[in-house]
Amino acid sequence: MSRRAFVNGGMLGGLAAIGLTGWEIYQSRYVHPYRPRLETVSIPLPDGAEGLDGMRIAFIADTHVGPFISQDDLTRALNLVRKESPDLVLFGGDYISESPRYVADTARNLGSLLEVAPLGGVAVLGNHDLTVSATRVVDELAAVGIPVLRNGVTVVTYRGTDLAIAGIDETLLGDPDPQATLAQVPNGVPALALWHEPEFAEQAAAFGAFAQLSGHTHGGQIRIPGMGPVGLPIHGKRHVIGLEEADGMPIYTTRGVGVYRPPARFNCPPEVTIVTLTATSRTN
Numbered sequence: 001m002s003r004r005a006f007v008n009g010g011m012l013g014g015l016a017a018i019g020l021t022g023w024e025i026y027q028s029r030y031v032h033p034y035r036p037r038l039e040t041v042s043i044p045l046p047d048g049a050e051g052l053d054g055m056r057i058a059f060i061a062d063t064h065v066g067p068f069i070s071q072d073d074l075t076r077a078l079n080l081v082r083k084e085s086p087d088l089v090l091f092g093g094d095y096i097s098e099s100p101r102y103v104a105d106t107a108r109n110l111g112s113l114l115e116v117a118p119l120g121g122v123a124v125l126g127n128h129d130l131t132v133s134a135t136r137v138v139d140e141l142a143a144v145g146i147p148v149l150r151n152g153v154t155v156v157t158y159r160g161t162d163l164a165i166a167g168i169d170e171t172l173l174g175d176p177d178p179q180a181t182l183a184q185v186p187n188g189v190p191a192l193a194l195w196h197e198p199e200f201a202e203q204a205a206a207f208g209a210f211a212q213l214s215g216h217t218h219g220g221q222i223r224i225p226g227m228g229p230v231g232l233p234i235h236g237k238r239h240v241i242g243l244e245e246a247d248g249m250p251i252y253t254t255r256g257v258g259v260y261r262p263p264a265r266f267n268c269p270p271e272v273t274i275v276t277l278t279a280t281s282r283t284n
Helices: 003-017 022-030 071-082 100-116 127-143 178-182 201-206
Strands: 037-044 056-060 088-091 121-123 152-158 161-168 191-195 211-214 242-246 249-253 271-278
Touching: 037 071, 037 242, 037 249, 056 071, 056 100, 071 100, 071 271, 088 100, 100 121, 100 127, 121 161, 152 178, 161 178, 178 191, 178 201, 191 201, 201 211, 201 242, 201 249
Parallel strands: 037 271, 056 088, 088 121, 161 191, 191 211, 211 249
Antiparallel strands: 056 271, 152 161, 242 249
């Protein structure tokens, strides 16, 4: 039996065990993971940052190009963002799965979005990137114009107003330091935290971020109505899906583009996101 057949067989049995019908199992494996949706969310700006009102940020994470997600699948998701002409693109980690052979093509595919984003793109790493080859991922993303932040800060300027992107290192295999990262933010510049795992968002809030964007959880991938996700990854058990608050700070956790084992989605479609920064006065 091939490895893929073994994985699919075990996964299908597991889905049957939680009560999905044969048709639902088929859809969850072969249909739902390949129908990405564009989600939109508004995040309020802190006082004094009104100049960023209306800034549109594309957020893409957990593409997991590999055995179960192809470049065509990724392109289909990226095209949803391309039509929105975002100002900036943020990439939330876990770009590939299982082999470094997927890195170069994935980086080029992600980098193609910079053509429609005048402020460019910024990335952080996920745990799968570190497992496969952090060096290859960082180098290939840099080669297409996407810097990777590992406890670093970069500042972009939107219509004359600065925004700091604070990229915090991955928590499972990296060396995250939210305090040192946010200490690099220039005085008076609002900071948006970009952190693969959502688990420790309260730390980003404590050290001055006004919001955080995360991935890692895939929203649970398989969500049973009335029950919720059947499984969640380590450091992905809090702030699992969508817009929540961490000590008063908005955190948005995307469902992500791809899948990992099991390669299935149910009641949890893949996602790319447009985040609009909104002045507080306009949200009241």
